[in-house]
Amino acid sequence: MTDHMLKKMEAPALAAEGPLEDIQRRAEAIVNPASGLANDYLNLFNEIVMLIEQLPAMPELIEDILKWRPVTYQSYFSKSILPGRVSALEAYEKLDLTFRKDFESVVADLDRRAVGAAVAIRRQYKKDTDTSSPVMSELCERVGQALREILLTASDLVNHGRRTQRETEQERADRLIYGAHRRTA
Template identity: 35%
Template sequence: MNAAAAPPLPPHGAPTSSETGHSFAELRARAKELLAANINPRTGLATDYLNHYNEAIMLLEMIPDMPECAEDFLAWHPLTYAEHFRASNFKARDLAIAAYDAAAPTIRAQFDAITASMTTILVAVGNALRQVQQDHSRARLAQEAIGWVKPLVMQAGAVINGPGHEADEAEVDHIMTE
């Protein structure tokens, strides 16, 4: 199936296949394709994007014990969802980008707002780290930033996984056979 052939699956109670213009078989094949690529078929989002932020968190976590790691964090730069996948080795990167583009506007807006907040925090922390030279100040700043960003990563994960986030292959198959 072509990456742009069908959108992510509609949420439970959303318009049926006849209302969306896609056949049941197309939606079912799309769900399987997305699941196989580790993309949530309900939201059209992949948790792989959160690795970009988890990398920044990991670098921040190292600063208190190894102050020289601040330079590694300063080399981190924000990437959009599409930029991340284009630069990654993710097998289904084109599918991930197409699914994101086809995701429900409300889901994307919520997800984008959270990732924008993470990016804003991490960029501001980077700017502050460039100005602060004392290791204990850098360590404290890194620890504060971790406390701000980690909960946002969890919120972004919740958006990716959708309500109830039990949408695994068995659940999607069950829903598709109803």
């Protein structure tokens, strides 16, 4: 969405509240009170996952994938035009150190895997420029799914201020098999 379109959409809100009140309200809303983190940062990762998953059907996305680079939380909001960027940075500095390290660890894992995915896609693309080939499609599906799993952990941290315990595929299979076995016994 262009800046012009955003301004047109925001115009009624500015007129109703006044510019300073609207900016303050949006600035406060950017930081999740449960965690002290802003969900907007995760858009960086949602974007690369969507690009990767759509690549087999949209070959023009290859350049965007190959140009993708990690950006730290602080850098993301330092360069942001969002009204709440200052609030997001201030809240980040006040985070519990253990929680912040946990979040940064998850982000480092996302960064590493996203860069690794781009490298694997680049390698495959050099071998075969057909982005819709079965090999490329499988690669994009696999790395997209792996990134989404870690992104869920990051989302839990941002949205709930903690990691949510997730059932692994093996645990789910064991539960279903064991549960079915118990009902028939």
